[in-house]
Amino acid sequence: MASALAGCTSVSYYAQSIQGHVEIMAARRNVGGLIRDPSMPKALRAKLTSAASIRRFATDELALPNNSSYRSYVDIGRDDVTYAVFAAPQFSLAPVTWCFPVFGCVPYRGYFSRKAAIENAAELQGKGLDVYISGVTAYSTLGWFSDPLLSTMLRQDDTYIASLIFHELAHQKIYVNNDSAFNEAFAVSVETSGVRKWLRATGNRAGLRRYETNRKRSADFLGLIAKTRDELRRVYGSPRPPEKMAAAKAAAIDRLRVRYRQMRDENWAGYRGYDAWFAAPINNAKLAATAVYGEQVPAFLRLFDLCGGDYPRFYAAVRRIGALPAPSRAQALKAATCDSLPQARQIASQAGP
Structure with missing residues (x-):
């Protein structure tokens, strides 16, 4: 199988991917059976009951x-199930992409071994690229396999579990090849609207208030990143020599950290949940990875509201937009109504194939 897939990348990369995934699939245990098992630790039984x-x-x-996804469980014995390696040129915010069968082209490579991810990152750095490694708590096979609940998914509260299940199942519902920004923003919109609905349905008003506060902080954070990305685009589009461009890049990142500390202390009452992100190195790859998950979310949530919170109508609208040519998709999303895309078609015709 690895040999057959080697046209896109190395055999060794596919071998580790297949081995890591097969090991997880082989370790699955039925959630219902685990809940009924009298030897199951009380805390884990409670988590699995909530997840069910x-x-x-x-x-x-x-x-x-x-389907059968997230109806089984695996304790993987580590903090992250995979490690995603992102890369971008020194003076560009456009991420490097890698292409794979089924999943299309994505702006990262995933590894089941942290050591292998670090080795790949070092290799990319040796080519002059900015790199960023992010631990991943869950992943989706887009319905090709029965994806299990993982111990990494249960390490926080029930709201976190709900957000991951809704997000990963959204990828199974709609997935557009070669457009990670579209796919991730769609999944985040389903996650966000779904968690809100679930918290209301369970009568968890305190949880809903906490969730909305966290969403506001996330939006503030993404706003900071967007401002810095705009600054860097102007820097990278200028005719400066490399050494001056590098200095301007460093200055923009320094300003980002200053703005973060000011926002944290003045608007967040000292909440420090993003301190680790800002304390670690920041580069184009890290900024690009963050943008993939956030930039189009408001447009998807707007469309969800236009669909009256009706999920089948929302999914149908998203499928219509996803079928448009890639260059016009983001613009069409902003202009779309729920049941028709007259503006989107015009945008698509102007953009061309």
């Missing part, structure tokens, strides 16, 4: 796939 309820809610209330 959330999984039913995903199908019954969010119209997400009713």
Whole structure:
């Protein structure tokens, strides 16, 4: 199988991907059976019981796939299931992409071994690229396999579990090849609207307030990143020599850190949940990775509202936009109504194939 896939990347890369995934699939245990097992630790039983309820809610209330995904469990014995390696040129915010069968082209490579991810990052750095490694708590096979709940998914509260299940099932519902920004923003919009609906349905008002506060902080954070990306685009588009461009890049990142500390202390009452992100090195790859998950989310949530919170109508609208040519997709998303795309078609015709 690895040999057959080697046209896109190395055999060794596919070998580790296949081995890591097969090991997880082989370790799956049925959630219902684990809940009934009297030897199961009380805390884990409670988490699995909540996850089972959330999984039913995903199908019954969010119209997400009713399949065997997230009905089994695996304790993987580590903090992250995979490690994503992002890369971007020294003076560009456009991420390097890698192409794979089924999944299309994406702006990262995933590894089941942190050591292998670090080695790949070092190789990319040796080519003069900015690199960033991010730990991943869950991943989706887009419905090709019965994806299990992972121990990494259960390490926080039930709201976190719900957000991951809704997000990963959204990828199974709609996935557009070669457009990670579209796919991730769509999944985040389903996650966000779904968690809000689930918290209301369970009567968890305090949880909903906490969630909305966290969403506001996330939006503030993404706003900071967007401002710095705009500054860097102007820097990279200028005719400066490399040494002056590097200095301007460093200055823009320094300003980002200053703005973050000011926002944290003045607007967040000292909340420090993003301190580690800003304390670590910041480069084009890290900024690009962050943008993939956030830039188009407001447009998707706007479309969801236009669809009256009706998930089947929302999914149908998203599919219509996803079928448009890639250059016009983001613009069409901003202009779309729920049941028709007259403006989107005009944008598509102007953009060309």
